[in-house]
Amino acid sequence: MSVKPILFEDNVLKMIDQRLLPNEEVWLEYTDYKAVAEAIVTMVVRGAPAIGVAAAFGVAFGARDIFAASFDEFRREFDAVCAVLAATRPTAVNLFWAIDRMKRCAQAHADLAGADLKERLLAEALEIAAEDERINRAMGAHGQVLFADGARILTHCNAGALATGGYGTALGVIRAAVEAGKKISVYADETRPWLQGARLTTWELHKDGIPVTLICDNMAGYLMSKGEIDGVIVGADRIAANGDTANKIGTYSVAILAKEHNIPFYVAAPISTIDLTLSDGSLIPIEERGHDEVTHCGGRRIAPAGIAVRNPAFDVTPARYISAIITEHGLARGDFNTDLAALCAKRPA
Amino acid sequence: MSVKPILFEDNVLKMIDQRLLPNEEVWLEYTDYKAVAEAIVTMVVRGAPAIGVAAAFGVAFGARDIFAASFDEFRREFDAVCAVLAATRPTAVNLFWAIDRMKRCAQAHADLAGADLKERLLAEALEIAAEDERINRAMGAHGQVLFADGARILTHCNAGALATGGYGTALGVIRAAVEAGKKISVYADETRPWLQGARLTTWELHKDGIPVTLICDNMAGYLMSKGEIDGVIVGADRIAANGDTANKIGTYSVAILAKEHNIPFYVAAPISTIDLTLSDGSLIPIEERGHDEVTHCGGRRIAPAGIAVRNPAFDVTPARYISAIITEHGLARGDFNTDLAALCAKRPA
Numbered sequence: 001m002s003v004k005p006i007l008f009e010d011n012v013l014k015m016i017d018q019r020l021l022p023n024e025e026v027w028l029e030y031t032d033y034k035a036v037a038e039a040i041v042t043m044v045v046r047g048a049p050a051i052g053v054a055a056a057f058g059v060a061f062g063a064r065d066i067f068a069a070s071f072d073e074f075r076r077e078f079d080a081v082c083a084v085l086a087a088t089r090p091t092a093v094n095l096f097w098a099i100d101r102m103k104r105c106a107q108a109h110a111d112l113a114g115a116d117l118k119e120r121l122l123a124e125a126l127e128i129a130a131e132d133e134r135i136n137r138a139m140g141a142h143g144q145v146l147f148a149d150g151a152r153i154l155t156h157c158n159a160g161a162l163a164t165g166g167y168g169t170a171l172g173v174i175r176a177a178v179e180a181g182k183k184i185s186v187y188a189d190e191t192r193p194w195l196q197g198a199r200l201t202t203w204e205l206h207k208d209g210i211p212v213t214l215i216c217d218n219m220a221g222y223l224m225s226k227g228e229i230d231g232v233i234v235g236a237d238r239i240a241a242n243g244d245t246a247n248k249i250g251t252y253s254v255a256i257l258a259k260e261h262n263i264p265f266y267v268a269a270p271i272s273t274i275d276l277t278l279s280d281g282s283l284i285p286i287e288e289r290g291h292d293e294v295t296h297c298g299g300r301r302i303a304p305a306g307i308a309v310r311n312p313a314f315d316v317t318p319a320r321y322i323s324a325i326i327t328e329h330g331l332a333r334g335d336f337n338t339d340l341a342a343l344c345a346k347r348p349a
Numbered sequence: 350m351s352v353k354p355i356l357f358e359d360n361v362l363k364m365i366d367q368r369l370l371p372n373e374e375v376w377l378e379y380t381d382y383k384a385v386a387e388a389i390v391t392m393v394v395r396g397a398p399a400i401g402v403a404a405a406f407g408v409a410f411g412a413r414d415i416f417a418a419s420f421d422e423f424r425r426e427f428d429a430v431c432a433v434l435a436a437t438r439p440t441a442v443n444l445f446w447a448i449d450r451m452k453r454c455a456q457a458h459a460d461l462a463g464a465d466l467k468e469r470l471l472a473e474a475l476e477i478a479a480e481d482e483r484i485n486r487a488m489g490a491h492g493q494v495l496f497a498d499g500a501r502i503l504t505h506c507n508a509g510a511l512a513t514g515g516y517g518t519a520l521g522v523i524r525a526a527v528e529a530g531k532k533i534s535v536y537a538d539e540t541r542p543w544l545q546g547a548r549l550t551t552w553e554l555h556k557d558g559i560p561v562t563l564i565c566d567n568m569a570g571y572l573m574s575k576g577e578i579d580g581v582i583v584g585a586d587r588i589a590a591n592g593d594t595a596n597k598i599g600t601y602s603v604a605i606l607a608k609e610h611n612i613p614f615y616v617a618a619p620i621s622t623i624d625l626t627l628s629d630g631s632l633i634p635i636e637e638r639g640h641d642e643v644t645h646c647g648g649r650r651i652a653p654a655g656i657a658v659r660n661p662a663f664d665v666t667p668a669r670y671i672s673a674i675i676t677e678h679g680l681a682r683g684d685f686n687t688d689l690a691a692l693c694a695k696r697p698a
Binding site: 022023156187189190191192193195198199202203206211212213214215216217218219220221222223225249250252253254256257260294295296297298299300301302303304306307308309310311312315316 | 574665
């Protein structure tokens with residue numbers, strides 16, 4: 001039973017503070033859209049699908065607090081709420097996907113009375129959350145066949161239950177393989193600077209009894225050269241029409257290492273992560289975050305003051321390094337342009 | 350004027366505690382060989398050439414405290430001292446090189462009276478220290494021609510003044526390029542788990558006014574893909590006869606990334622780092638260090654208890670990824686077996 005990082009109980013959104021894991025398990029409570037936006041910016045909640053789920057609740061909260069005399073007036077304020085949530089983080093497309101879905105929901109129910117419209121929007125957010133876990137389980141079923149019994153799988157960052165509504169994308173595929181009776185062991189890159197691998201991936205896999213070994217990001221190549229890695233699986237923040245995939249910084253390097261060692265490299269992501277409006281990955285905006293994340297670790301300064309720092313939060317892995325993209329509608333492999341378009345076409349209207 | 354991490358003053362060996370940099374500059378004092386051995390194990394002093402220099406002083410201290418009636422008796426105790434120092438760290442060959450040189454010095458002066466022999470051994474340690482900086486400056490002169498004006502150079506770990514008797518190997522080449530009037534900027538990989546790049550490389554380059562930008566280890570591939578890196582230079586802990594090079598964990602991955610982006614990858618190391626007794630890098634012993642280095646950062650636990658951890662301290666970069674090896678006797682490039690043997694043959698007897 002994997003953890004769920006986002007709960008909605010008694011009209012309160014509860015999110016586990018992912019900044020404090022694994023040392024402390026603190027649940028924060030939200031009832032206000034601006035606070036949800038702040039939680040996304042400060043990474044209380046992170047992971048592309050989880051950001052989408054949180055943003056949907058943020059939109060529902062914002063809608064609830066609008067007092068408007070007409071739908072048009074409601075819609076103007078509602079769009080302003082959506083704009084605040086959309087401005088939180090630029091790379092993961094699930095954020096924009098979830099906000100767009102909430103907008104479509106509002107528009108589709110423009111004829112409802114204010115209270116009913118607000119209730120419908122909250123129901124949509126709840127549906128996005130519930131759907132996310134179902135999607136991950138479908139992805140797991142499609143993807144787990146790629147892993148043999150006994151496989152030693154490397155993952156980067158956290159594309160687990162904590163990054164989603166539950167179960168996980170990349171770690172969902174691993175969970176599905178384990179549930180299918182396979183003995184799987186996982187190597188987790190620690191994933192500096194935010195240490196999602198060290199803090200989150202190890203934590204949730206260890207809770208589930210799945211063997212996990214922590215390594216520093218710079219050790220993956222060594223283990224590959226020693227024949228200790230059979231496959232790599234990661235999540236995604238945005239996938240372009242041609243299969244180029246934005247994911248946590250370092251994913252690109254891992255993909256090159258995998259190619260050099262003839263190790264398959266898989267991406268697991270829901271259809272909502274695919275952005276067919278972008279022809280290739282060069283068009284995906286890459287967030288650069290603050291310098292303190294790099295100059296500090298574990299709350300302590302690790303570098304001298306006065307030096308320059310770079311902190312790109314994501315990178316883009318060209319499709320040629322990707323063996324397959326695993327979605328809830330099946331696998332894309334080979335010609336990603338064709339396959340991804342076909343998988344997206346299966347998306348419910 | 351680059352920092353010197355190892356000083357010998359008033360019969361006391363003084364070493365800057367590299368575990369505390371850059372937050373504190375603490376100099377520790379040594380007069381006893383066991384304490385020097387402990388300083389090498391605990392990484393008060395680190396970096397292949399610096400370990401060699403420290404070990405030479407350790408041998409001299411051990412010799413000084415031997416009370417023996419004959420050279421044979423002296424030699425037995427002396428060999429025991431050398432064995433303690435040789436057991437500190439397995440990968441860097443400079444340690445064994447320095448100890449062997451001290452042994453040869455003792456044997457060559459077997460006819461001296463005890464006090465004179467001890468004085469001669471201390472003089473040899475002082476010569477090893479002084480020679481190391483001269484060697485680095487020669488290496489700089491040979492290597493700096495490889496860098497164009499304006500070059501943006503990535504380095505991994507710390508192969509700087511702090512890793513040597515002074516000036517540095519890889520960073521010595523960068524210093525020589527700067528002294529030759531070139532505008533050079535450096536990207537420093539932070540180099541988990543010990544953070545030699547974040548803590549030491551940035552510190553010593555910033556002190557010298559050489560522009561340095563800190564990145565996490567997993568960001569190098571991204572910067573290469575953006576065309577922001579023109580070359581890579583690293584040090585070495587041991588180089589096999591065929592050019593395969595053991596260096597700090599992560600070096601192998603950086604070399605693969607450099608190859609994938611057609612960026613030259615250079616190794617700078619003194620002749621004392623070349624181990625012609627090993628035909629290839631698979632024979633180089635790789636130290637695995639304690640798990641706490643990985644599960645903790647900045648003194649704070651960053652991973653849950655109970656998980657497995659790997660912590661190889663070094664990896665081996667096959668010669669095929671190396672554009673040139675820079676030594677104090679010149680460059681090896683192309684056929685490393687031939688070139689390295691020729692460069693070593695220039696070594697004074």
